[in-house]
Amino acid sequence: MAINLYYYASPxxxxxxxxxxxxxxxxxxVILTVIGLYIGFFMAPTDFQQGEAYRIIFIHVPAAWMSMxxxxxxxxxxAIGLAFKTRLSFMMSRALAPTGALFTFIALxxxxxxxxxxxxxxxxxxxxxxxxxxxxxxxxxxxxxxxAIDDPQRGDRAGALLTLVGAINxxxxxxxxxxxxxxxxxxxxxLTKAPSMAKIxxxxxxxxxxxxxxxxxxxxxxxxxxxxxxxxxxTDWVKALVEK
Amino acid sequence: xxxxxxxxxxSMGGYGLYVWGSYVVMAAVVIIEVMLLRKGRSQTLxxxxxxxxxxxxx
Numbered sequence: 001m002a003i004n005l006y007y008y009a010s011p012x013x014x015x016x017x018x019x020x021x022x023x024x025x026x027x028x029x030v031i032l033t034v035i036g037l038y039i040g041f042f043m044a045p046t047d048f049q050q051g052e053a054y055r056i057i058f059i060h061v062p063a064a065w066m067s068m069x070x071x072x073x074x075x076x077x078x079a080i081g082l083a084f085k086t087r088l089s090f091m092m093s094r095a096l097a098p099t100g101a102l103f104t105f106i107a108l109x110x111x112x113x114x115x116x117x118x119x120x121x122x123x124x125x126x127x128x129x130x131x132x133x134x135x136x137x138x139x140x141x142x143x144x145x146x147x148a149i150d151d152p153q154r155g156d157r158a159g160a161l162l163t164l165v166g167a168i169n170x171x172x173x174x175x176x177x178x179x180x181x182x183x184x185x186x187x188x189x190x191l192t193k194a195p196s197m198a199k200i201x202x203x204x205x206x207x208x209x210x211x212x213x214x215x216x217x218x219x220x221x222x223x224x225x226x227x228x229x230x231x232x233x234x235t236d237w238v239k240a241l242v243e244k
Numbered sequence: 245x246x247x248x249x250x251x252x253x254x255s256m257g258g259y260g261l262y263v264w265g266s267y268v269v270m271a272a273v274v275i276i277e278v279m280l281l282r283k284g285r286s287q288t289l290x291x292x293x294x295x296x297x298x299x300x301x302x
Contacts, residue, residue: 041253046246052257056266063270102273110266117262215274219281226285233292242292 009088011228012237018221025218032211039204047201056114057201061188062209064107066216067135068170070100074142075167078160088224090156091231093163094146095224099216101139108132119183127176128184131169138166152231 040058047054074093081089111129112122123129142162149155177186188197189205197205232238247253256263 042247046257051259053259053262055256055263059266059270099277102277106270106273109269113262113266117259219277222281222285226281226288229285229288229292233295238292239296242289242296 009086011088011091011232012235014088015225015228018225022218022221022225025214025221029211029214029218032207032214036204036207036211039200039207044201044204045198050118053114053117054201056110057188058204058208060107060110060114061205062212063103063110064132065209066212067100067104067107067132068173070096070103070216071135071138071163071170072167074100075163078163081156082160082164087231088228090160091224091227092220093160094156095220095227096216097139097143097146098223099219101136101143103212103216104132104136104139108136124183126182126184127180128173128182131173131176134169135173138162138169142166 036058040055044055046052074096077089077093077096080086081093108129111132115124116122142159145162146155146159149158176182177184189202229238229241254260254264
């Protein structure tokens with residue numbers, strides 16, 4: 001089956017398609033969250049070093065992964081938008097930012113609540129924590145820039161440019177635990193070595209991470225549909241849709 | 245399962261404040277985001293409808 005990508009890149013078709021997809025992503029996210037929490041709280045054992053406090057990991061790590069990953073996806077759509085002048089790409093970028101900021105905040109918040117009992121401090125100016133905080137400021141800065149520029153096209157381009165420049169921060173966050181001597185522990189899961197945690201803990205964390213993914217897709221699609229309506233308000237299809 | 249009672253579960257081995265403080269805030273921000281999204285969409289639709297009615301009248 002040949003899928004014509006240009007067909008789906010049209011806001012009108014994308015609006016219809018995404019409307020059908022949102023419930024699937026949303027409900028799968030809910031189901032996986034329930035499964036992930038069950039594994040995290042009822043199947044995963046107590047950690048021999050950290051006791052029950054480690055259970056924060058089931059939201060901390062997925063949130064931290066999403067905070068970085070969403071930023072990269074935003075930068076990707078920004079680059080596509082700048083290169084091909086595709087309207088929908090910029091809208092995708094805008095639709096992802098608030099959710100990226102949400103996960104960054106959660107990563108920092110749960111990190112503080114984990115740091116206090118384990119390190120004795122809510123916050124330390126260590127490389128991992130500081131670069132993650134910069135990520136939050138980047139998200140907020142980009143959203144503020146979009147909000148400040150009235151002309152959508154100019155705003156899109158300026159926001160995409162700032163997003164791309166800020167993307168340099170993502171590898172800094174990721175490798176910070178390797179490059180600097182940080183209080184934050186190194187990666188528990190990486191592509192190059194076997195994970196340094198019990199299998200059931202890992203499974204719980206991965207299920208929660210997939211749930212976070214599906215949630216992100218659902219809310220980003222929901223947000224982009226509202227953006228499409230605003231931007232395309234003078235087209236016949238939006239006018240027809242509004243009249244219904 | 246390692247929990248002897250509901251209280252045992254809630255106390256999280258003495259780390260209840262930290263563990264539940266994480267999960268409750270996570271749940272809260274997700275609920276707030278979904279509510280804001282729904283509100284944003286209905287407001288946009290309402291605004292567009294009003295603009296449309298205005299156009300039709302004039």
